Amino acid sequence: MATDDLMSKALSALGEVDGPISVEVIHRLVDADAPTGPMTITEVADLLGMSPHTLRYYERIGLIAVARDADGHRSYDAEAVRRLVFLTRMRLSGMAMRDLQHYVRLVDEGEATVPERLDMLLEHRDTIRLQLKELTLSLAATEYKIATYGGHTAPQPPSEEM
Structure with a gap:
């Protein structure tokens, strides 16, 4: 799988x-x-x-x-x-390899590094949320163009392939 x-x-x-x-x-x-x-x-x-x-x-x-x-x-x-x-x-989701390496090193160092790991993940979450907003705007622009060309802009069911 x-x-x-x-x-x-x-x-x-x-x-x-x-x-x-x-x-x-x-x-x-x-x-x-x-x-x-x-x-x-x-x-x-x-x-x-x-x-x-x-x-x-x-x-x-x-x-x-x-x-x-x-x-x-x-x-x-x-x-x-x-x-x-x-x-x-x-x-x-776009996390850089060096950030992943740093995160894994922190995990391996143990519980004392939890606050730093949390900060990293909170920052990454903010980045993902911004990406989602940007992608939503891009999807809206794409849907607009599809409608402009006479296509249908109905949402795609989750089970269909893209």
């Missing part, structure tokens, strides 16, 4: 939630597809829609630590997969 499939499943599940998204809903989504056992690099790459090369790169630059099995092959546990899902969401 690629990252797009994971995102579609998450968005679908969130569509069933009335009101604001709670932390419990997010935990439920994260735990829903958690692997039950160790995964190979190929399995994780397929799950997340990433290349094994990208996974090795993330490991090399310190974003993820991966255990090795008796034969020396990478063995991804549920915690590693959860971290990778988080990293892919942050990259998709």
